[in-house]
Amino acid sequence: MTLPKTMRAMVTMGHGDLDQMVLHEDWPCPEPAAGEVLIRVGACGLNNTDVNTRSGWYSKTVTDATTGGAFEDVGEDDPTWGGAPITFPRIQGADVCGEIVAVGEGVNAARIGERVITDGWLRDVDASTDMNKTGYFGSERDGGFAEYTTTLAASALAITSELSDAELATFSCSYSTAEGMLTRAQVTSADTVLVPGASGGVGGALVQLAKRRGARVIAMASEAKHTEVLQLGPDMILPRASENLRATLGDEKITVVADIVGGPYWPTLIDVLERGGRYTCSGAIAGPMVELDLRTFYLRDLTFTGSTVITPEVMPNLVRYIENGEIKPALAASYPLVQLREAQAAFIAKEHTGNIVVTP
Structure with missing residues (x-):
């Protein structure tokens, strides 16, 4: 096929507000x-x-919650x-689903x-x-907020699925982040996992993937989103920030907290962990600065x-999980x-429950 010389792309021109994303035809x-x-x-x-x-939130000079x-x-x-530092201009977007239309030298035609769907992590061969x-795709090199993109051949994973491109584009970042967290925490069927922020992309993936491992899962989300979160299969769902979480949990014994929220409620999450429990984290959307009582940390092992x-x-x-129907997309x-x-x-603004995608 004849490939175009130019394309439509949404290009991030620098750190800052939403206006830093500029459409180029x-x-x-x-x-x-x-x-x-x-x-x-x-x-x-x-x-x-x-x-x-885009906003530069990862910098340690920023101590606020994620605002966008x-x-x-x-x-x-x-x-x-x-x-x-990141090089601008940059096309962001790590979760691509699409079709390979050309290959570089050394790649089988x-x-x-x-x-394919993309693995966002770009690795040394x-x-x-x-x-x-x-x-990371969309950070150290241009990503998928465009009509075309390139990536390492090893980072483009062939997939056979009846799901739409939009549905498949929900998996790469959210679900790989969740699976990475559960792997680090060594979650098994013997665990009860508490998932704050279960209405988001990673939170919803944590619910599904922890259930896939056979764990008991307790989700936390704003009550307005409970109906959607329940469709992901948690064993129990609680309000986003129960005033007395320990009492609300009753006899539940939390062995793992899988957290992407952080913020002021963080000490409460740590306090409900059983002795020998594990806390795993891959985000801090409610704020990166938290208060830790080291006595809780070491006295509770x-x-x-x-x-x-x-x-x-x-x-x-x-x-493999997708192709076998073991997990499902949460396309919002x-x-x-x-x-x-x-x-x-x-x-x-968290207007939706689940993942958001864009299409060229």
């Missing part, structure tokens, strides 16, 4: 380098990483997930025509498990794990690419 269409593939984007998911990178708006002081040295040699860079097998495993809304600003505004 004639952005240069990328070409796959050696070891890469060119994907025609069918849909691309929207995640906290996109919002936080501009911050007065964003450190120049650490404004991204990896604690390093038989891959042209494959339907000679050291795939070295977390210090990773980048707790284990804390942070989870960002997933292991290489997580995404192939997720593809789909917006056209030209309305990416509106999509992010809705995402930030």
Whole structure:
């Protein structure tokens, strides 16, 4: 096929508010380098990483909750997930579902025509498990908020599914983040997992993937979203911030807290963990600064794990779960690419339960 020279793309021009995302109708269409593939984007998911990178929230100079708006002081040295500067202009978007339409040198041409989803983690081909040699799609290189994108051939995973492109674009970031958290916390069928923020993309994925492991799952979400969250299969659902969480839990014994919320309620979550319990975290949308009583930490024999860079097998495993129907998409809304600003505004305001995607 003849590939276009230009394409429509939503380009982030710098750190700041939503106006930093600018639509270009004639952005240069990328070409796959050696070891890469060119994907025609069918849909691309929207995640906290996109919002936080644009706003510069990852910088340690920022101590507020995620707002999606501009911050007065964003450190120049650490404004991204990896604690390093980002190059602008940048096309963001890590969760692509699409079709391979061209390949670079060294990639089997038989891959042209494959339907794929992307693994957001960009790994060194000679050291795939070295977390210090990773980048992120839509951060260290251009991503999927465009009609076409390139990525490493190894990061484009073939998938066979009757789900739509929009539905498949909900999985990569949210579900891999959730599976990474559960893997770090070594969750099994013997656990009872508490999931704050269960109405969001990662929270909903945590519910499904913890249930897949056989664990008992207790979800927390605003009461207006309980009906949607219950469709994901938790054993119990509680209000977002119960005044007396221990009493509300009754006889439930929480062995794992899988948290992406943080904020002022954080000490309450830690206090309900059983002796020997585990806390795993991959976000802090309600605020990164929390208060910890170290006596609770060591006297209760707790284990804390942070989870960002997933292991290489997580995404192939997720593809298998999807193809086997073991997990389902939680697609809340789909917006056209030209309305990416509106999509992010809705995402930030938590107007929807589940994941939001954009389509070219």
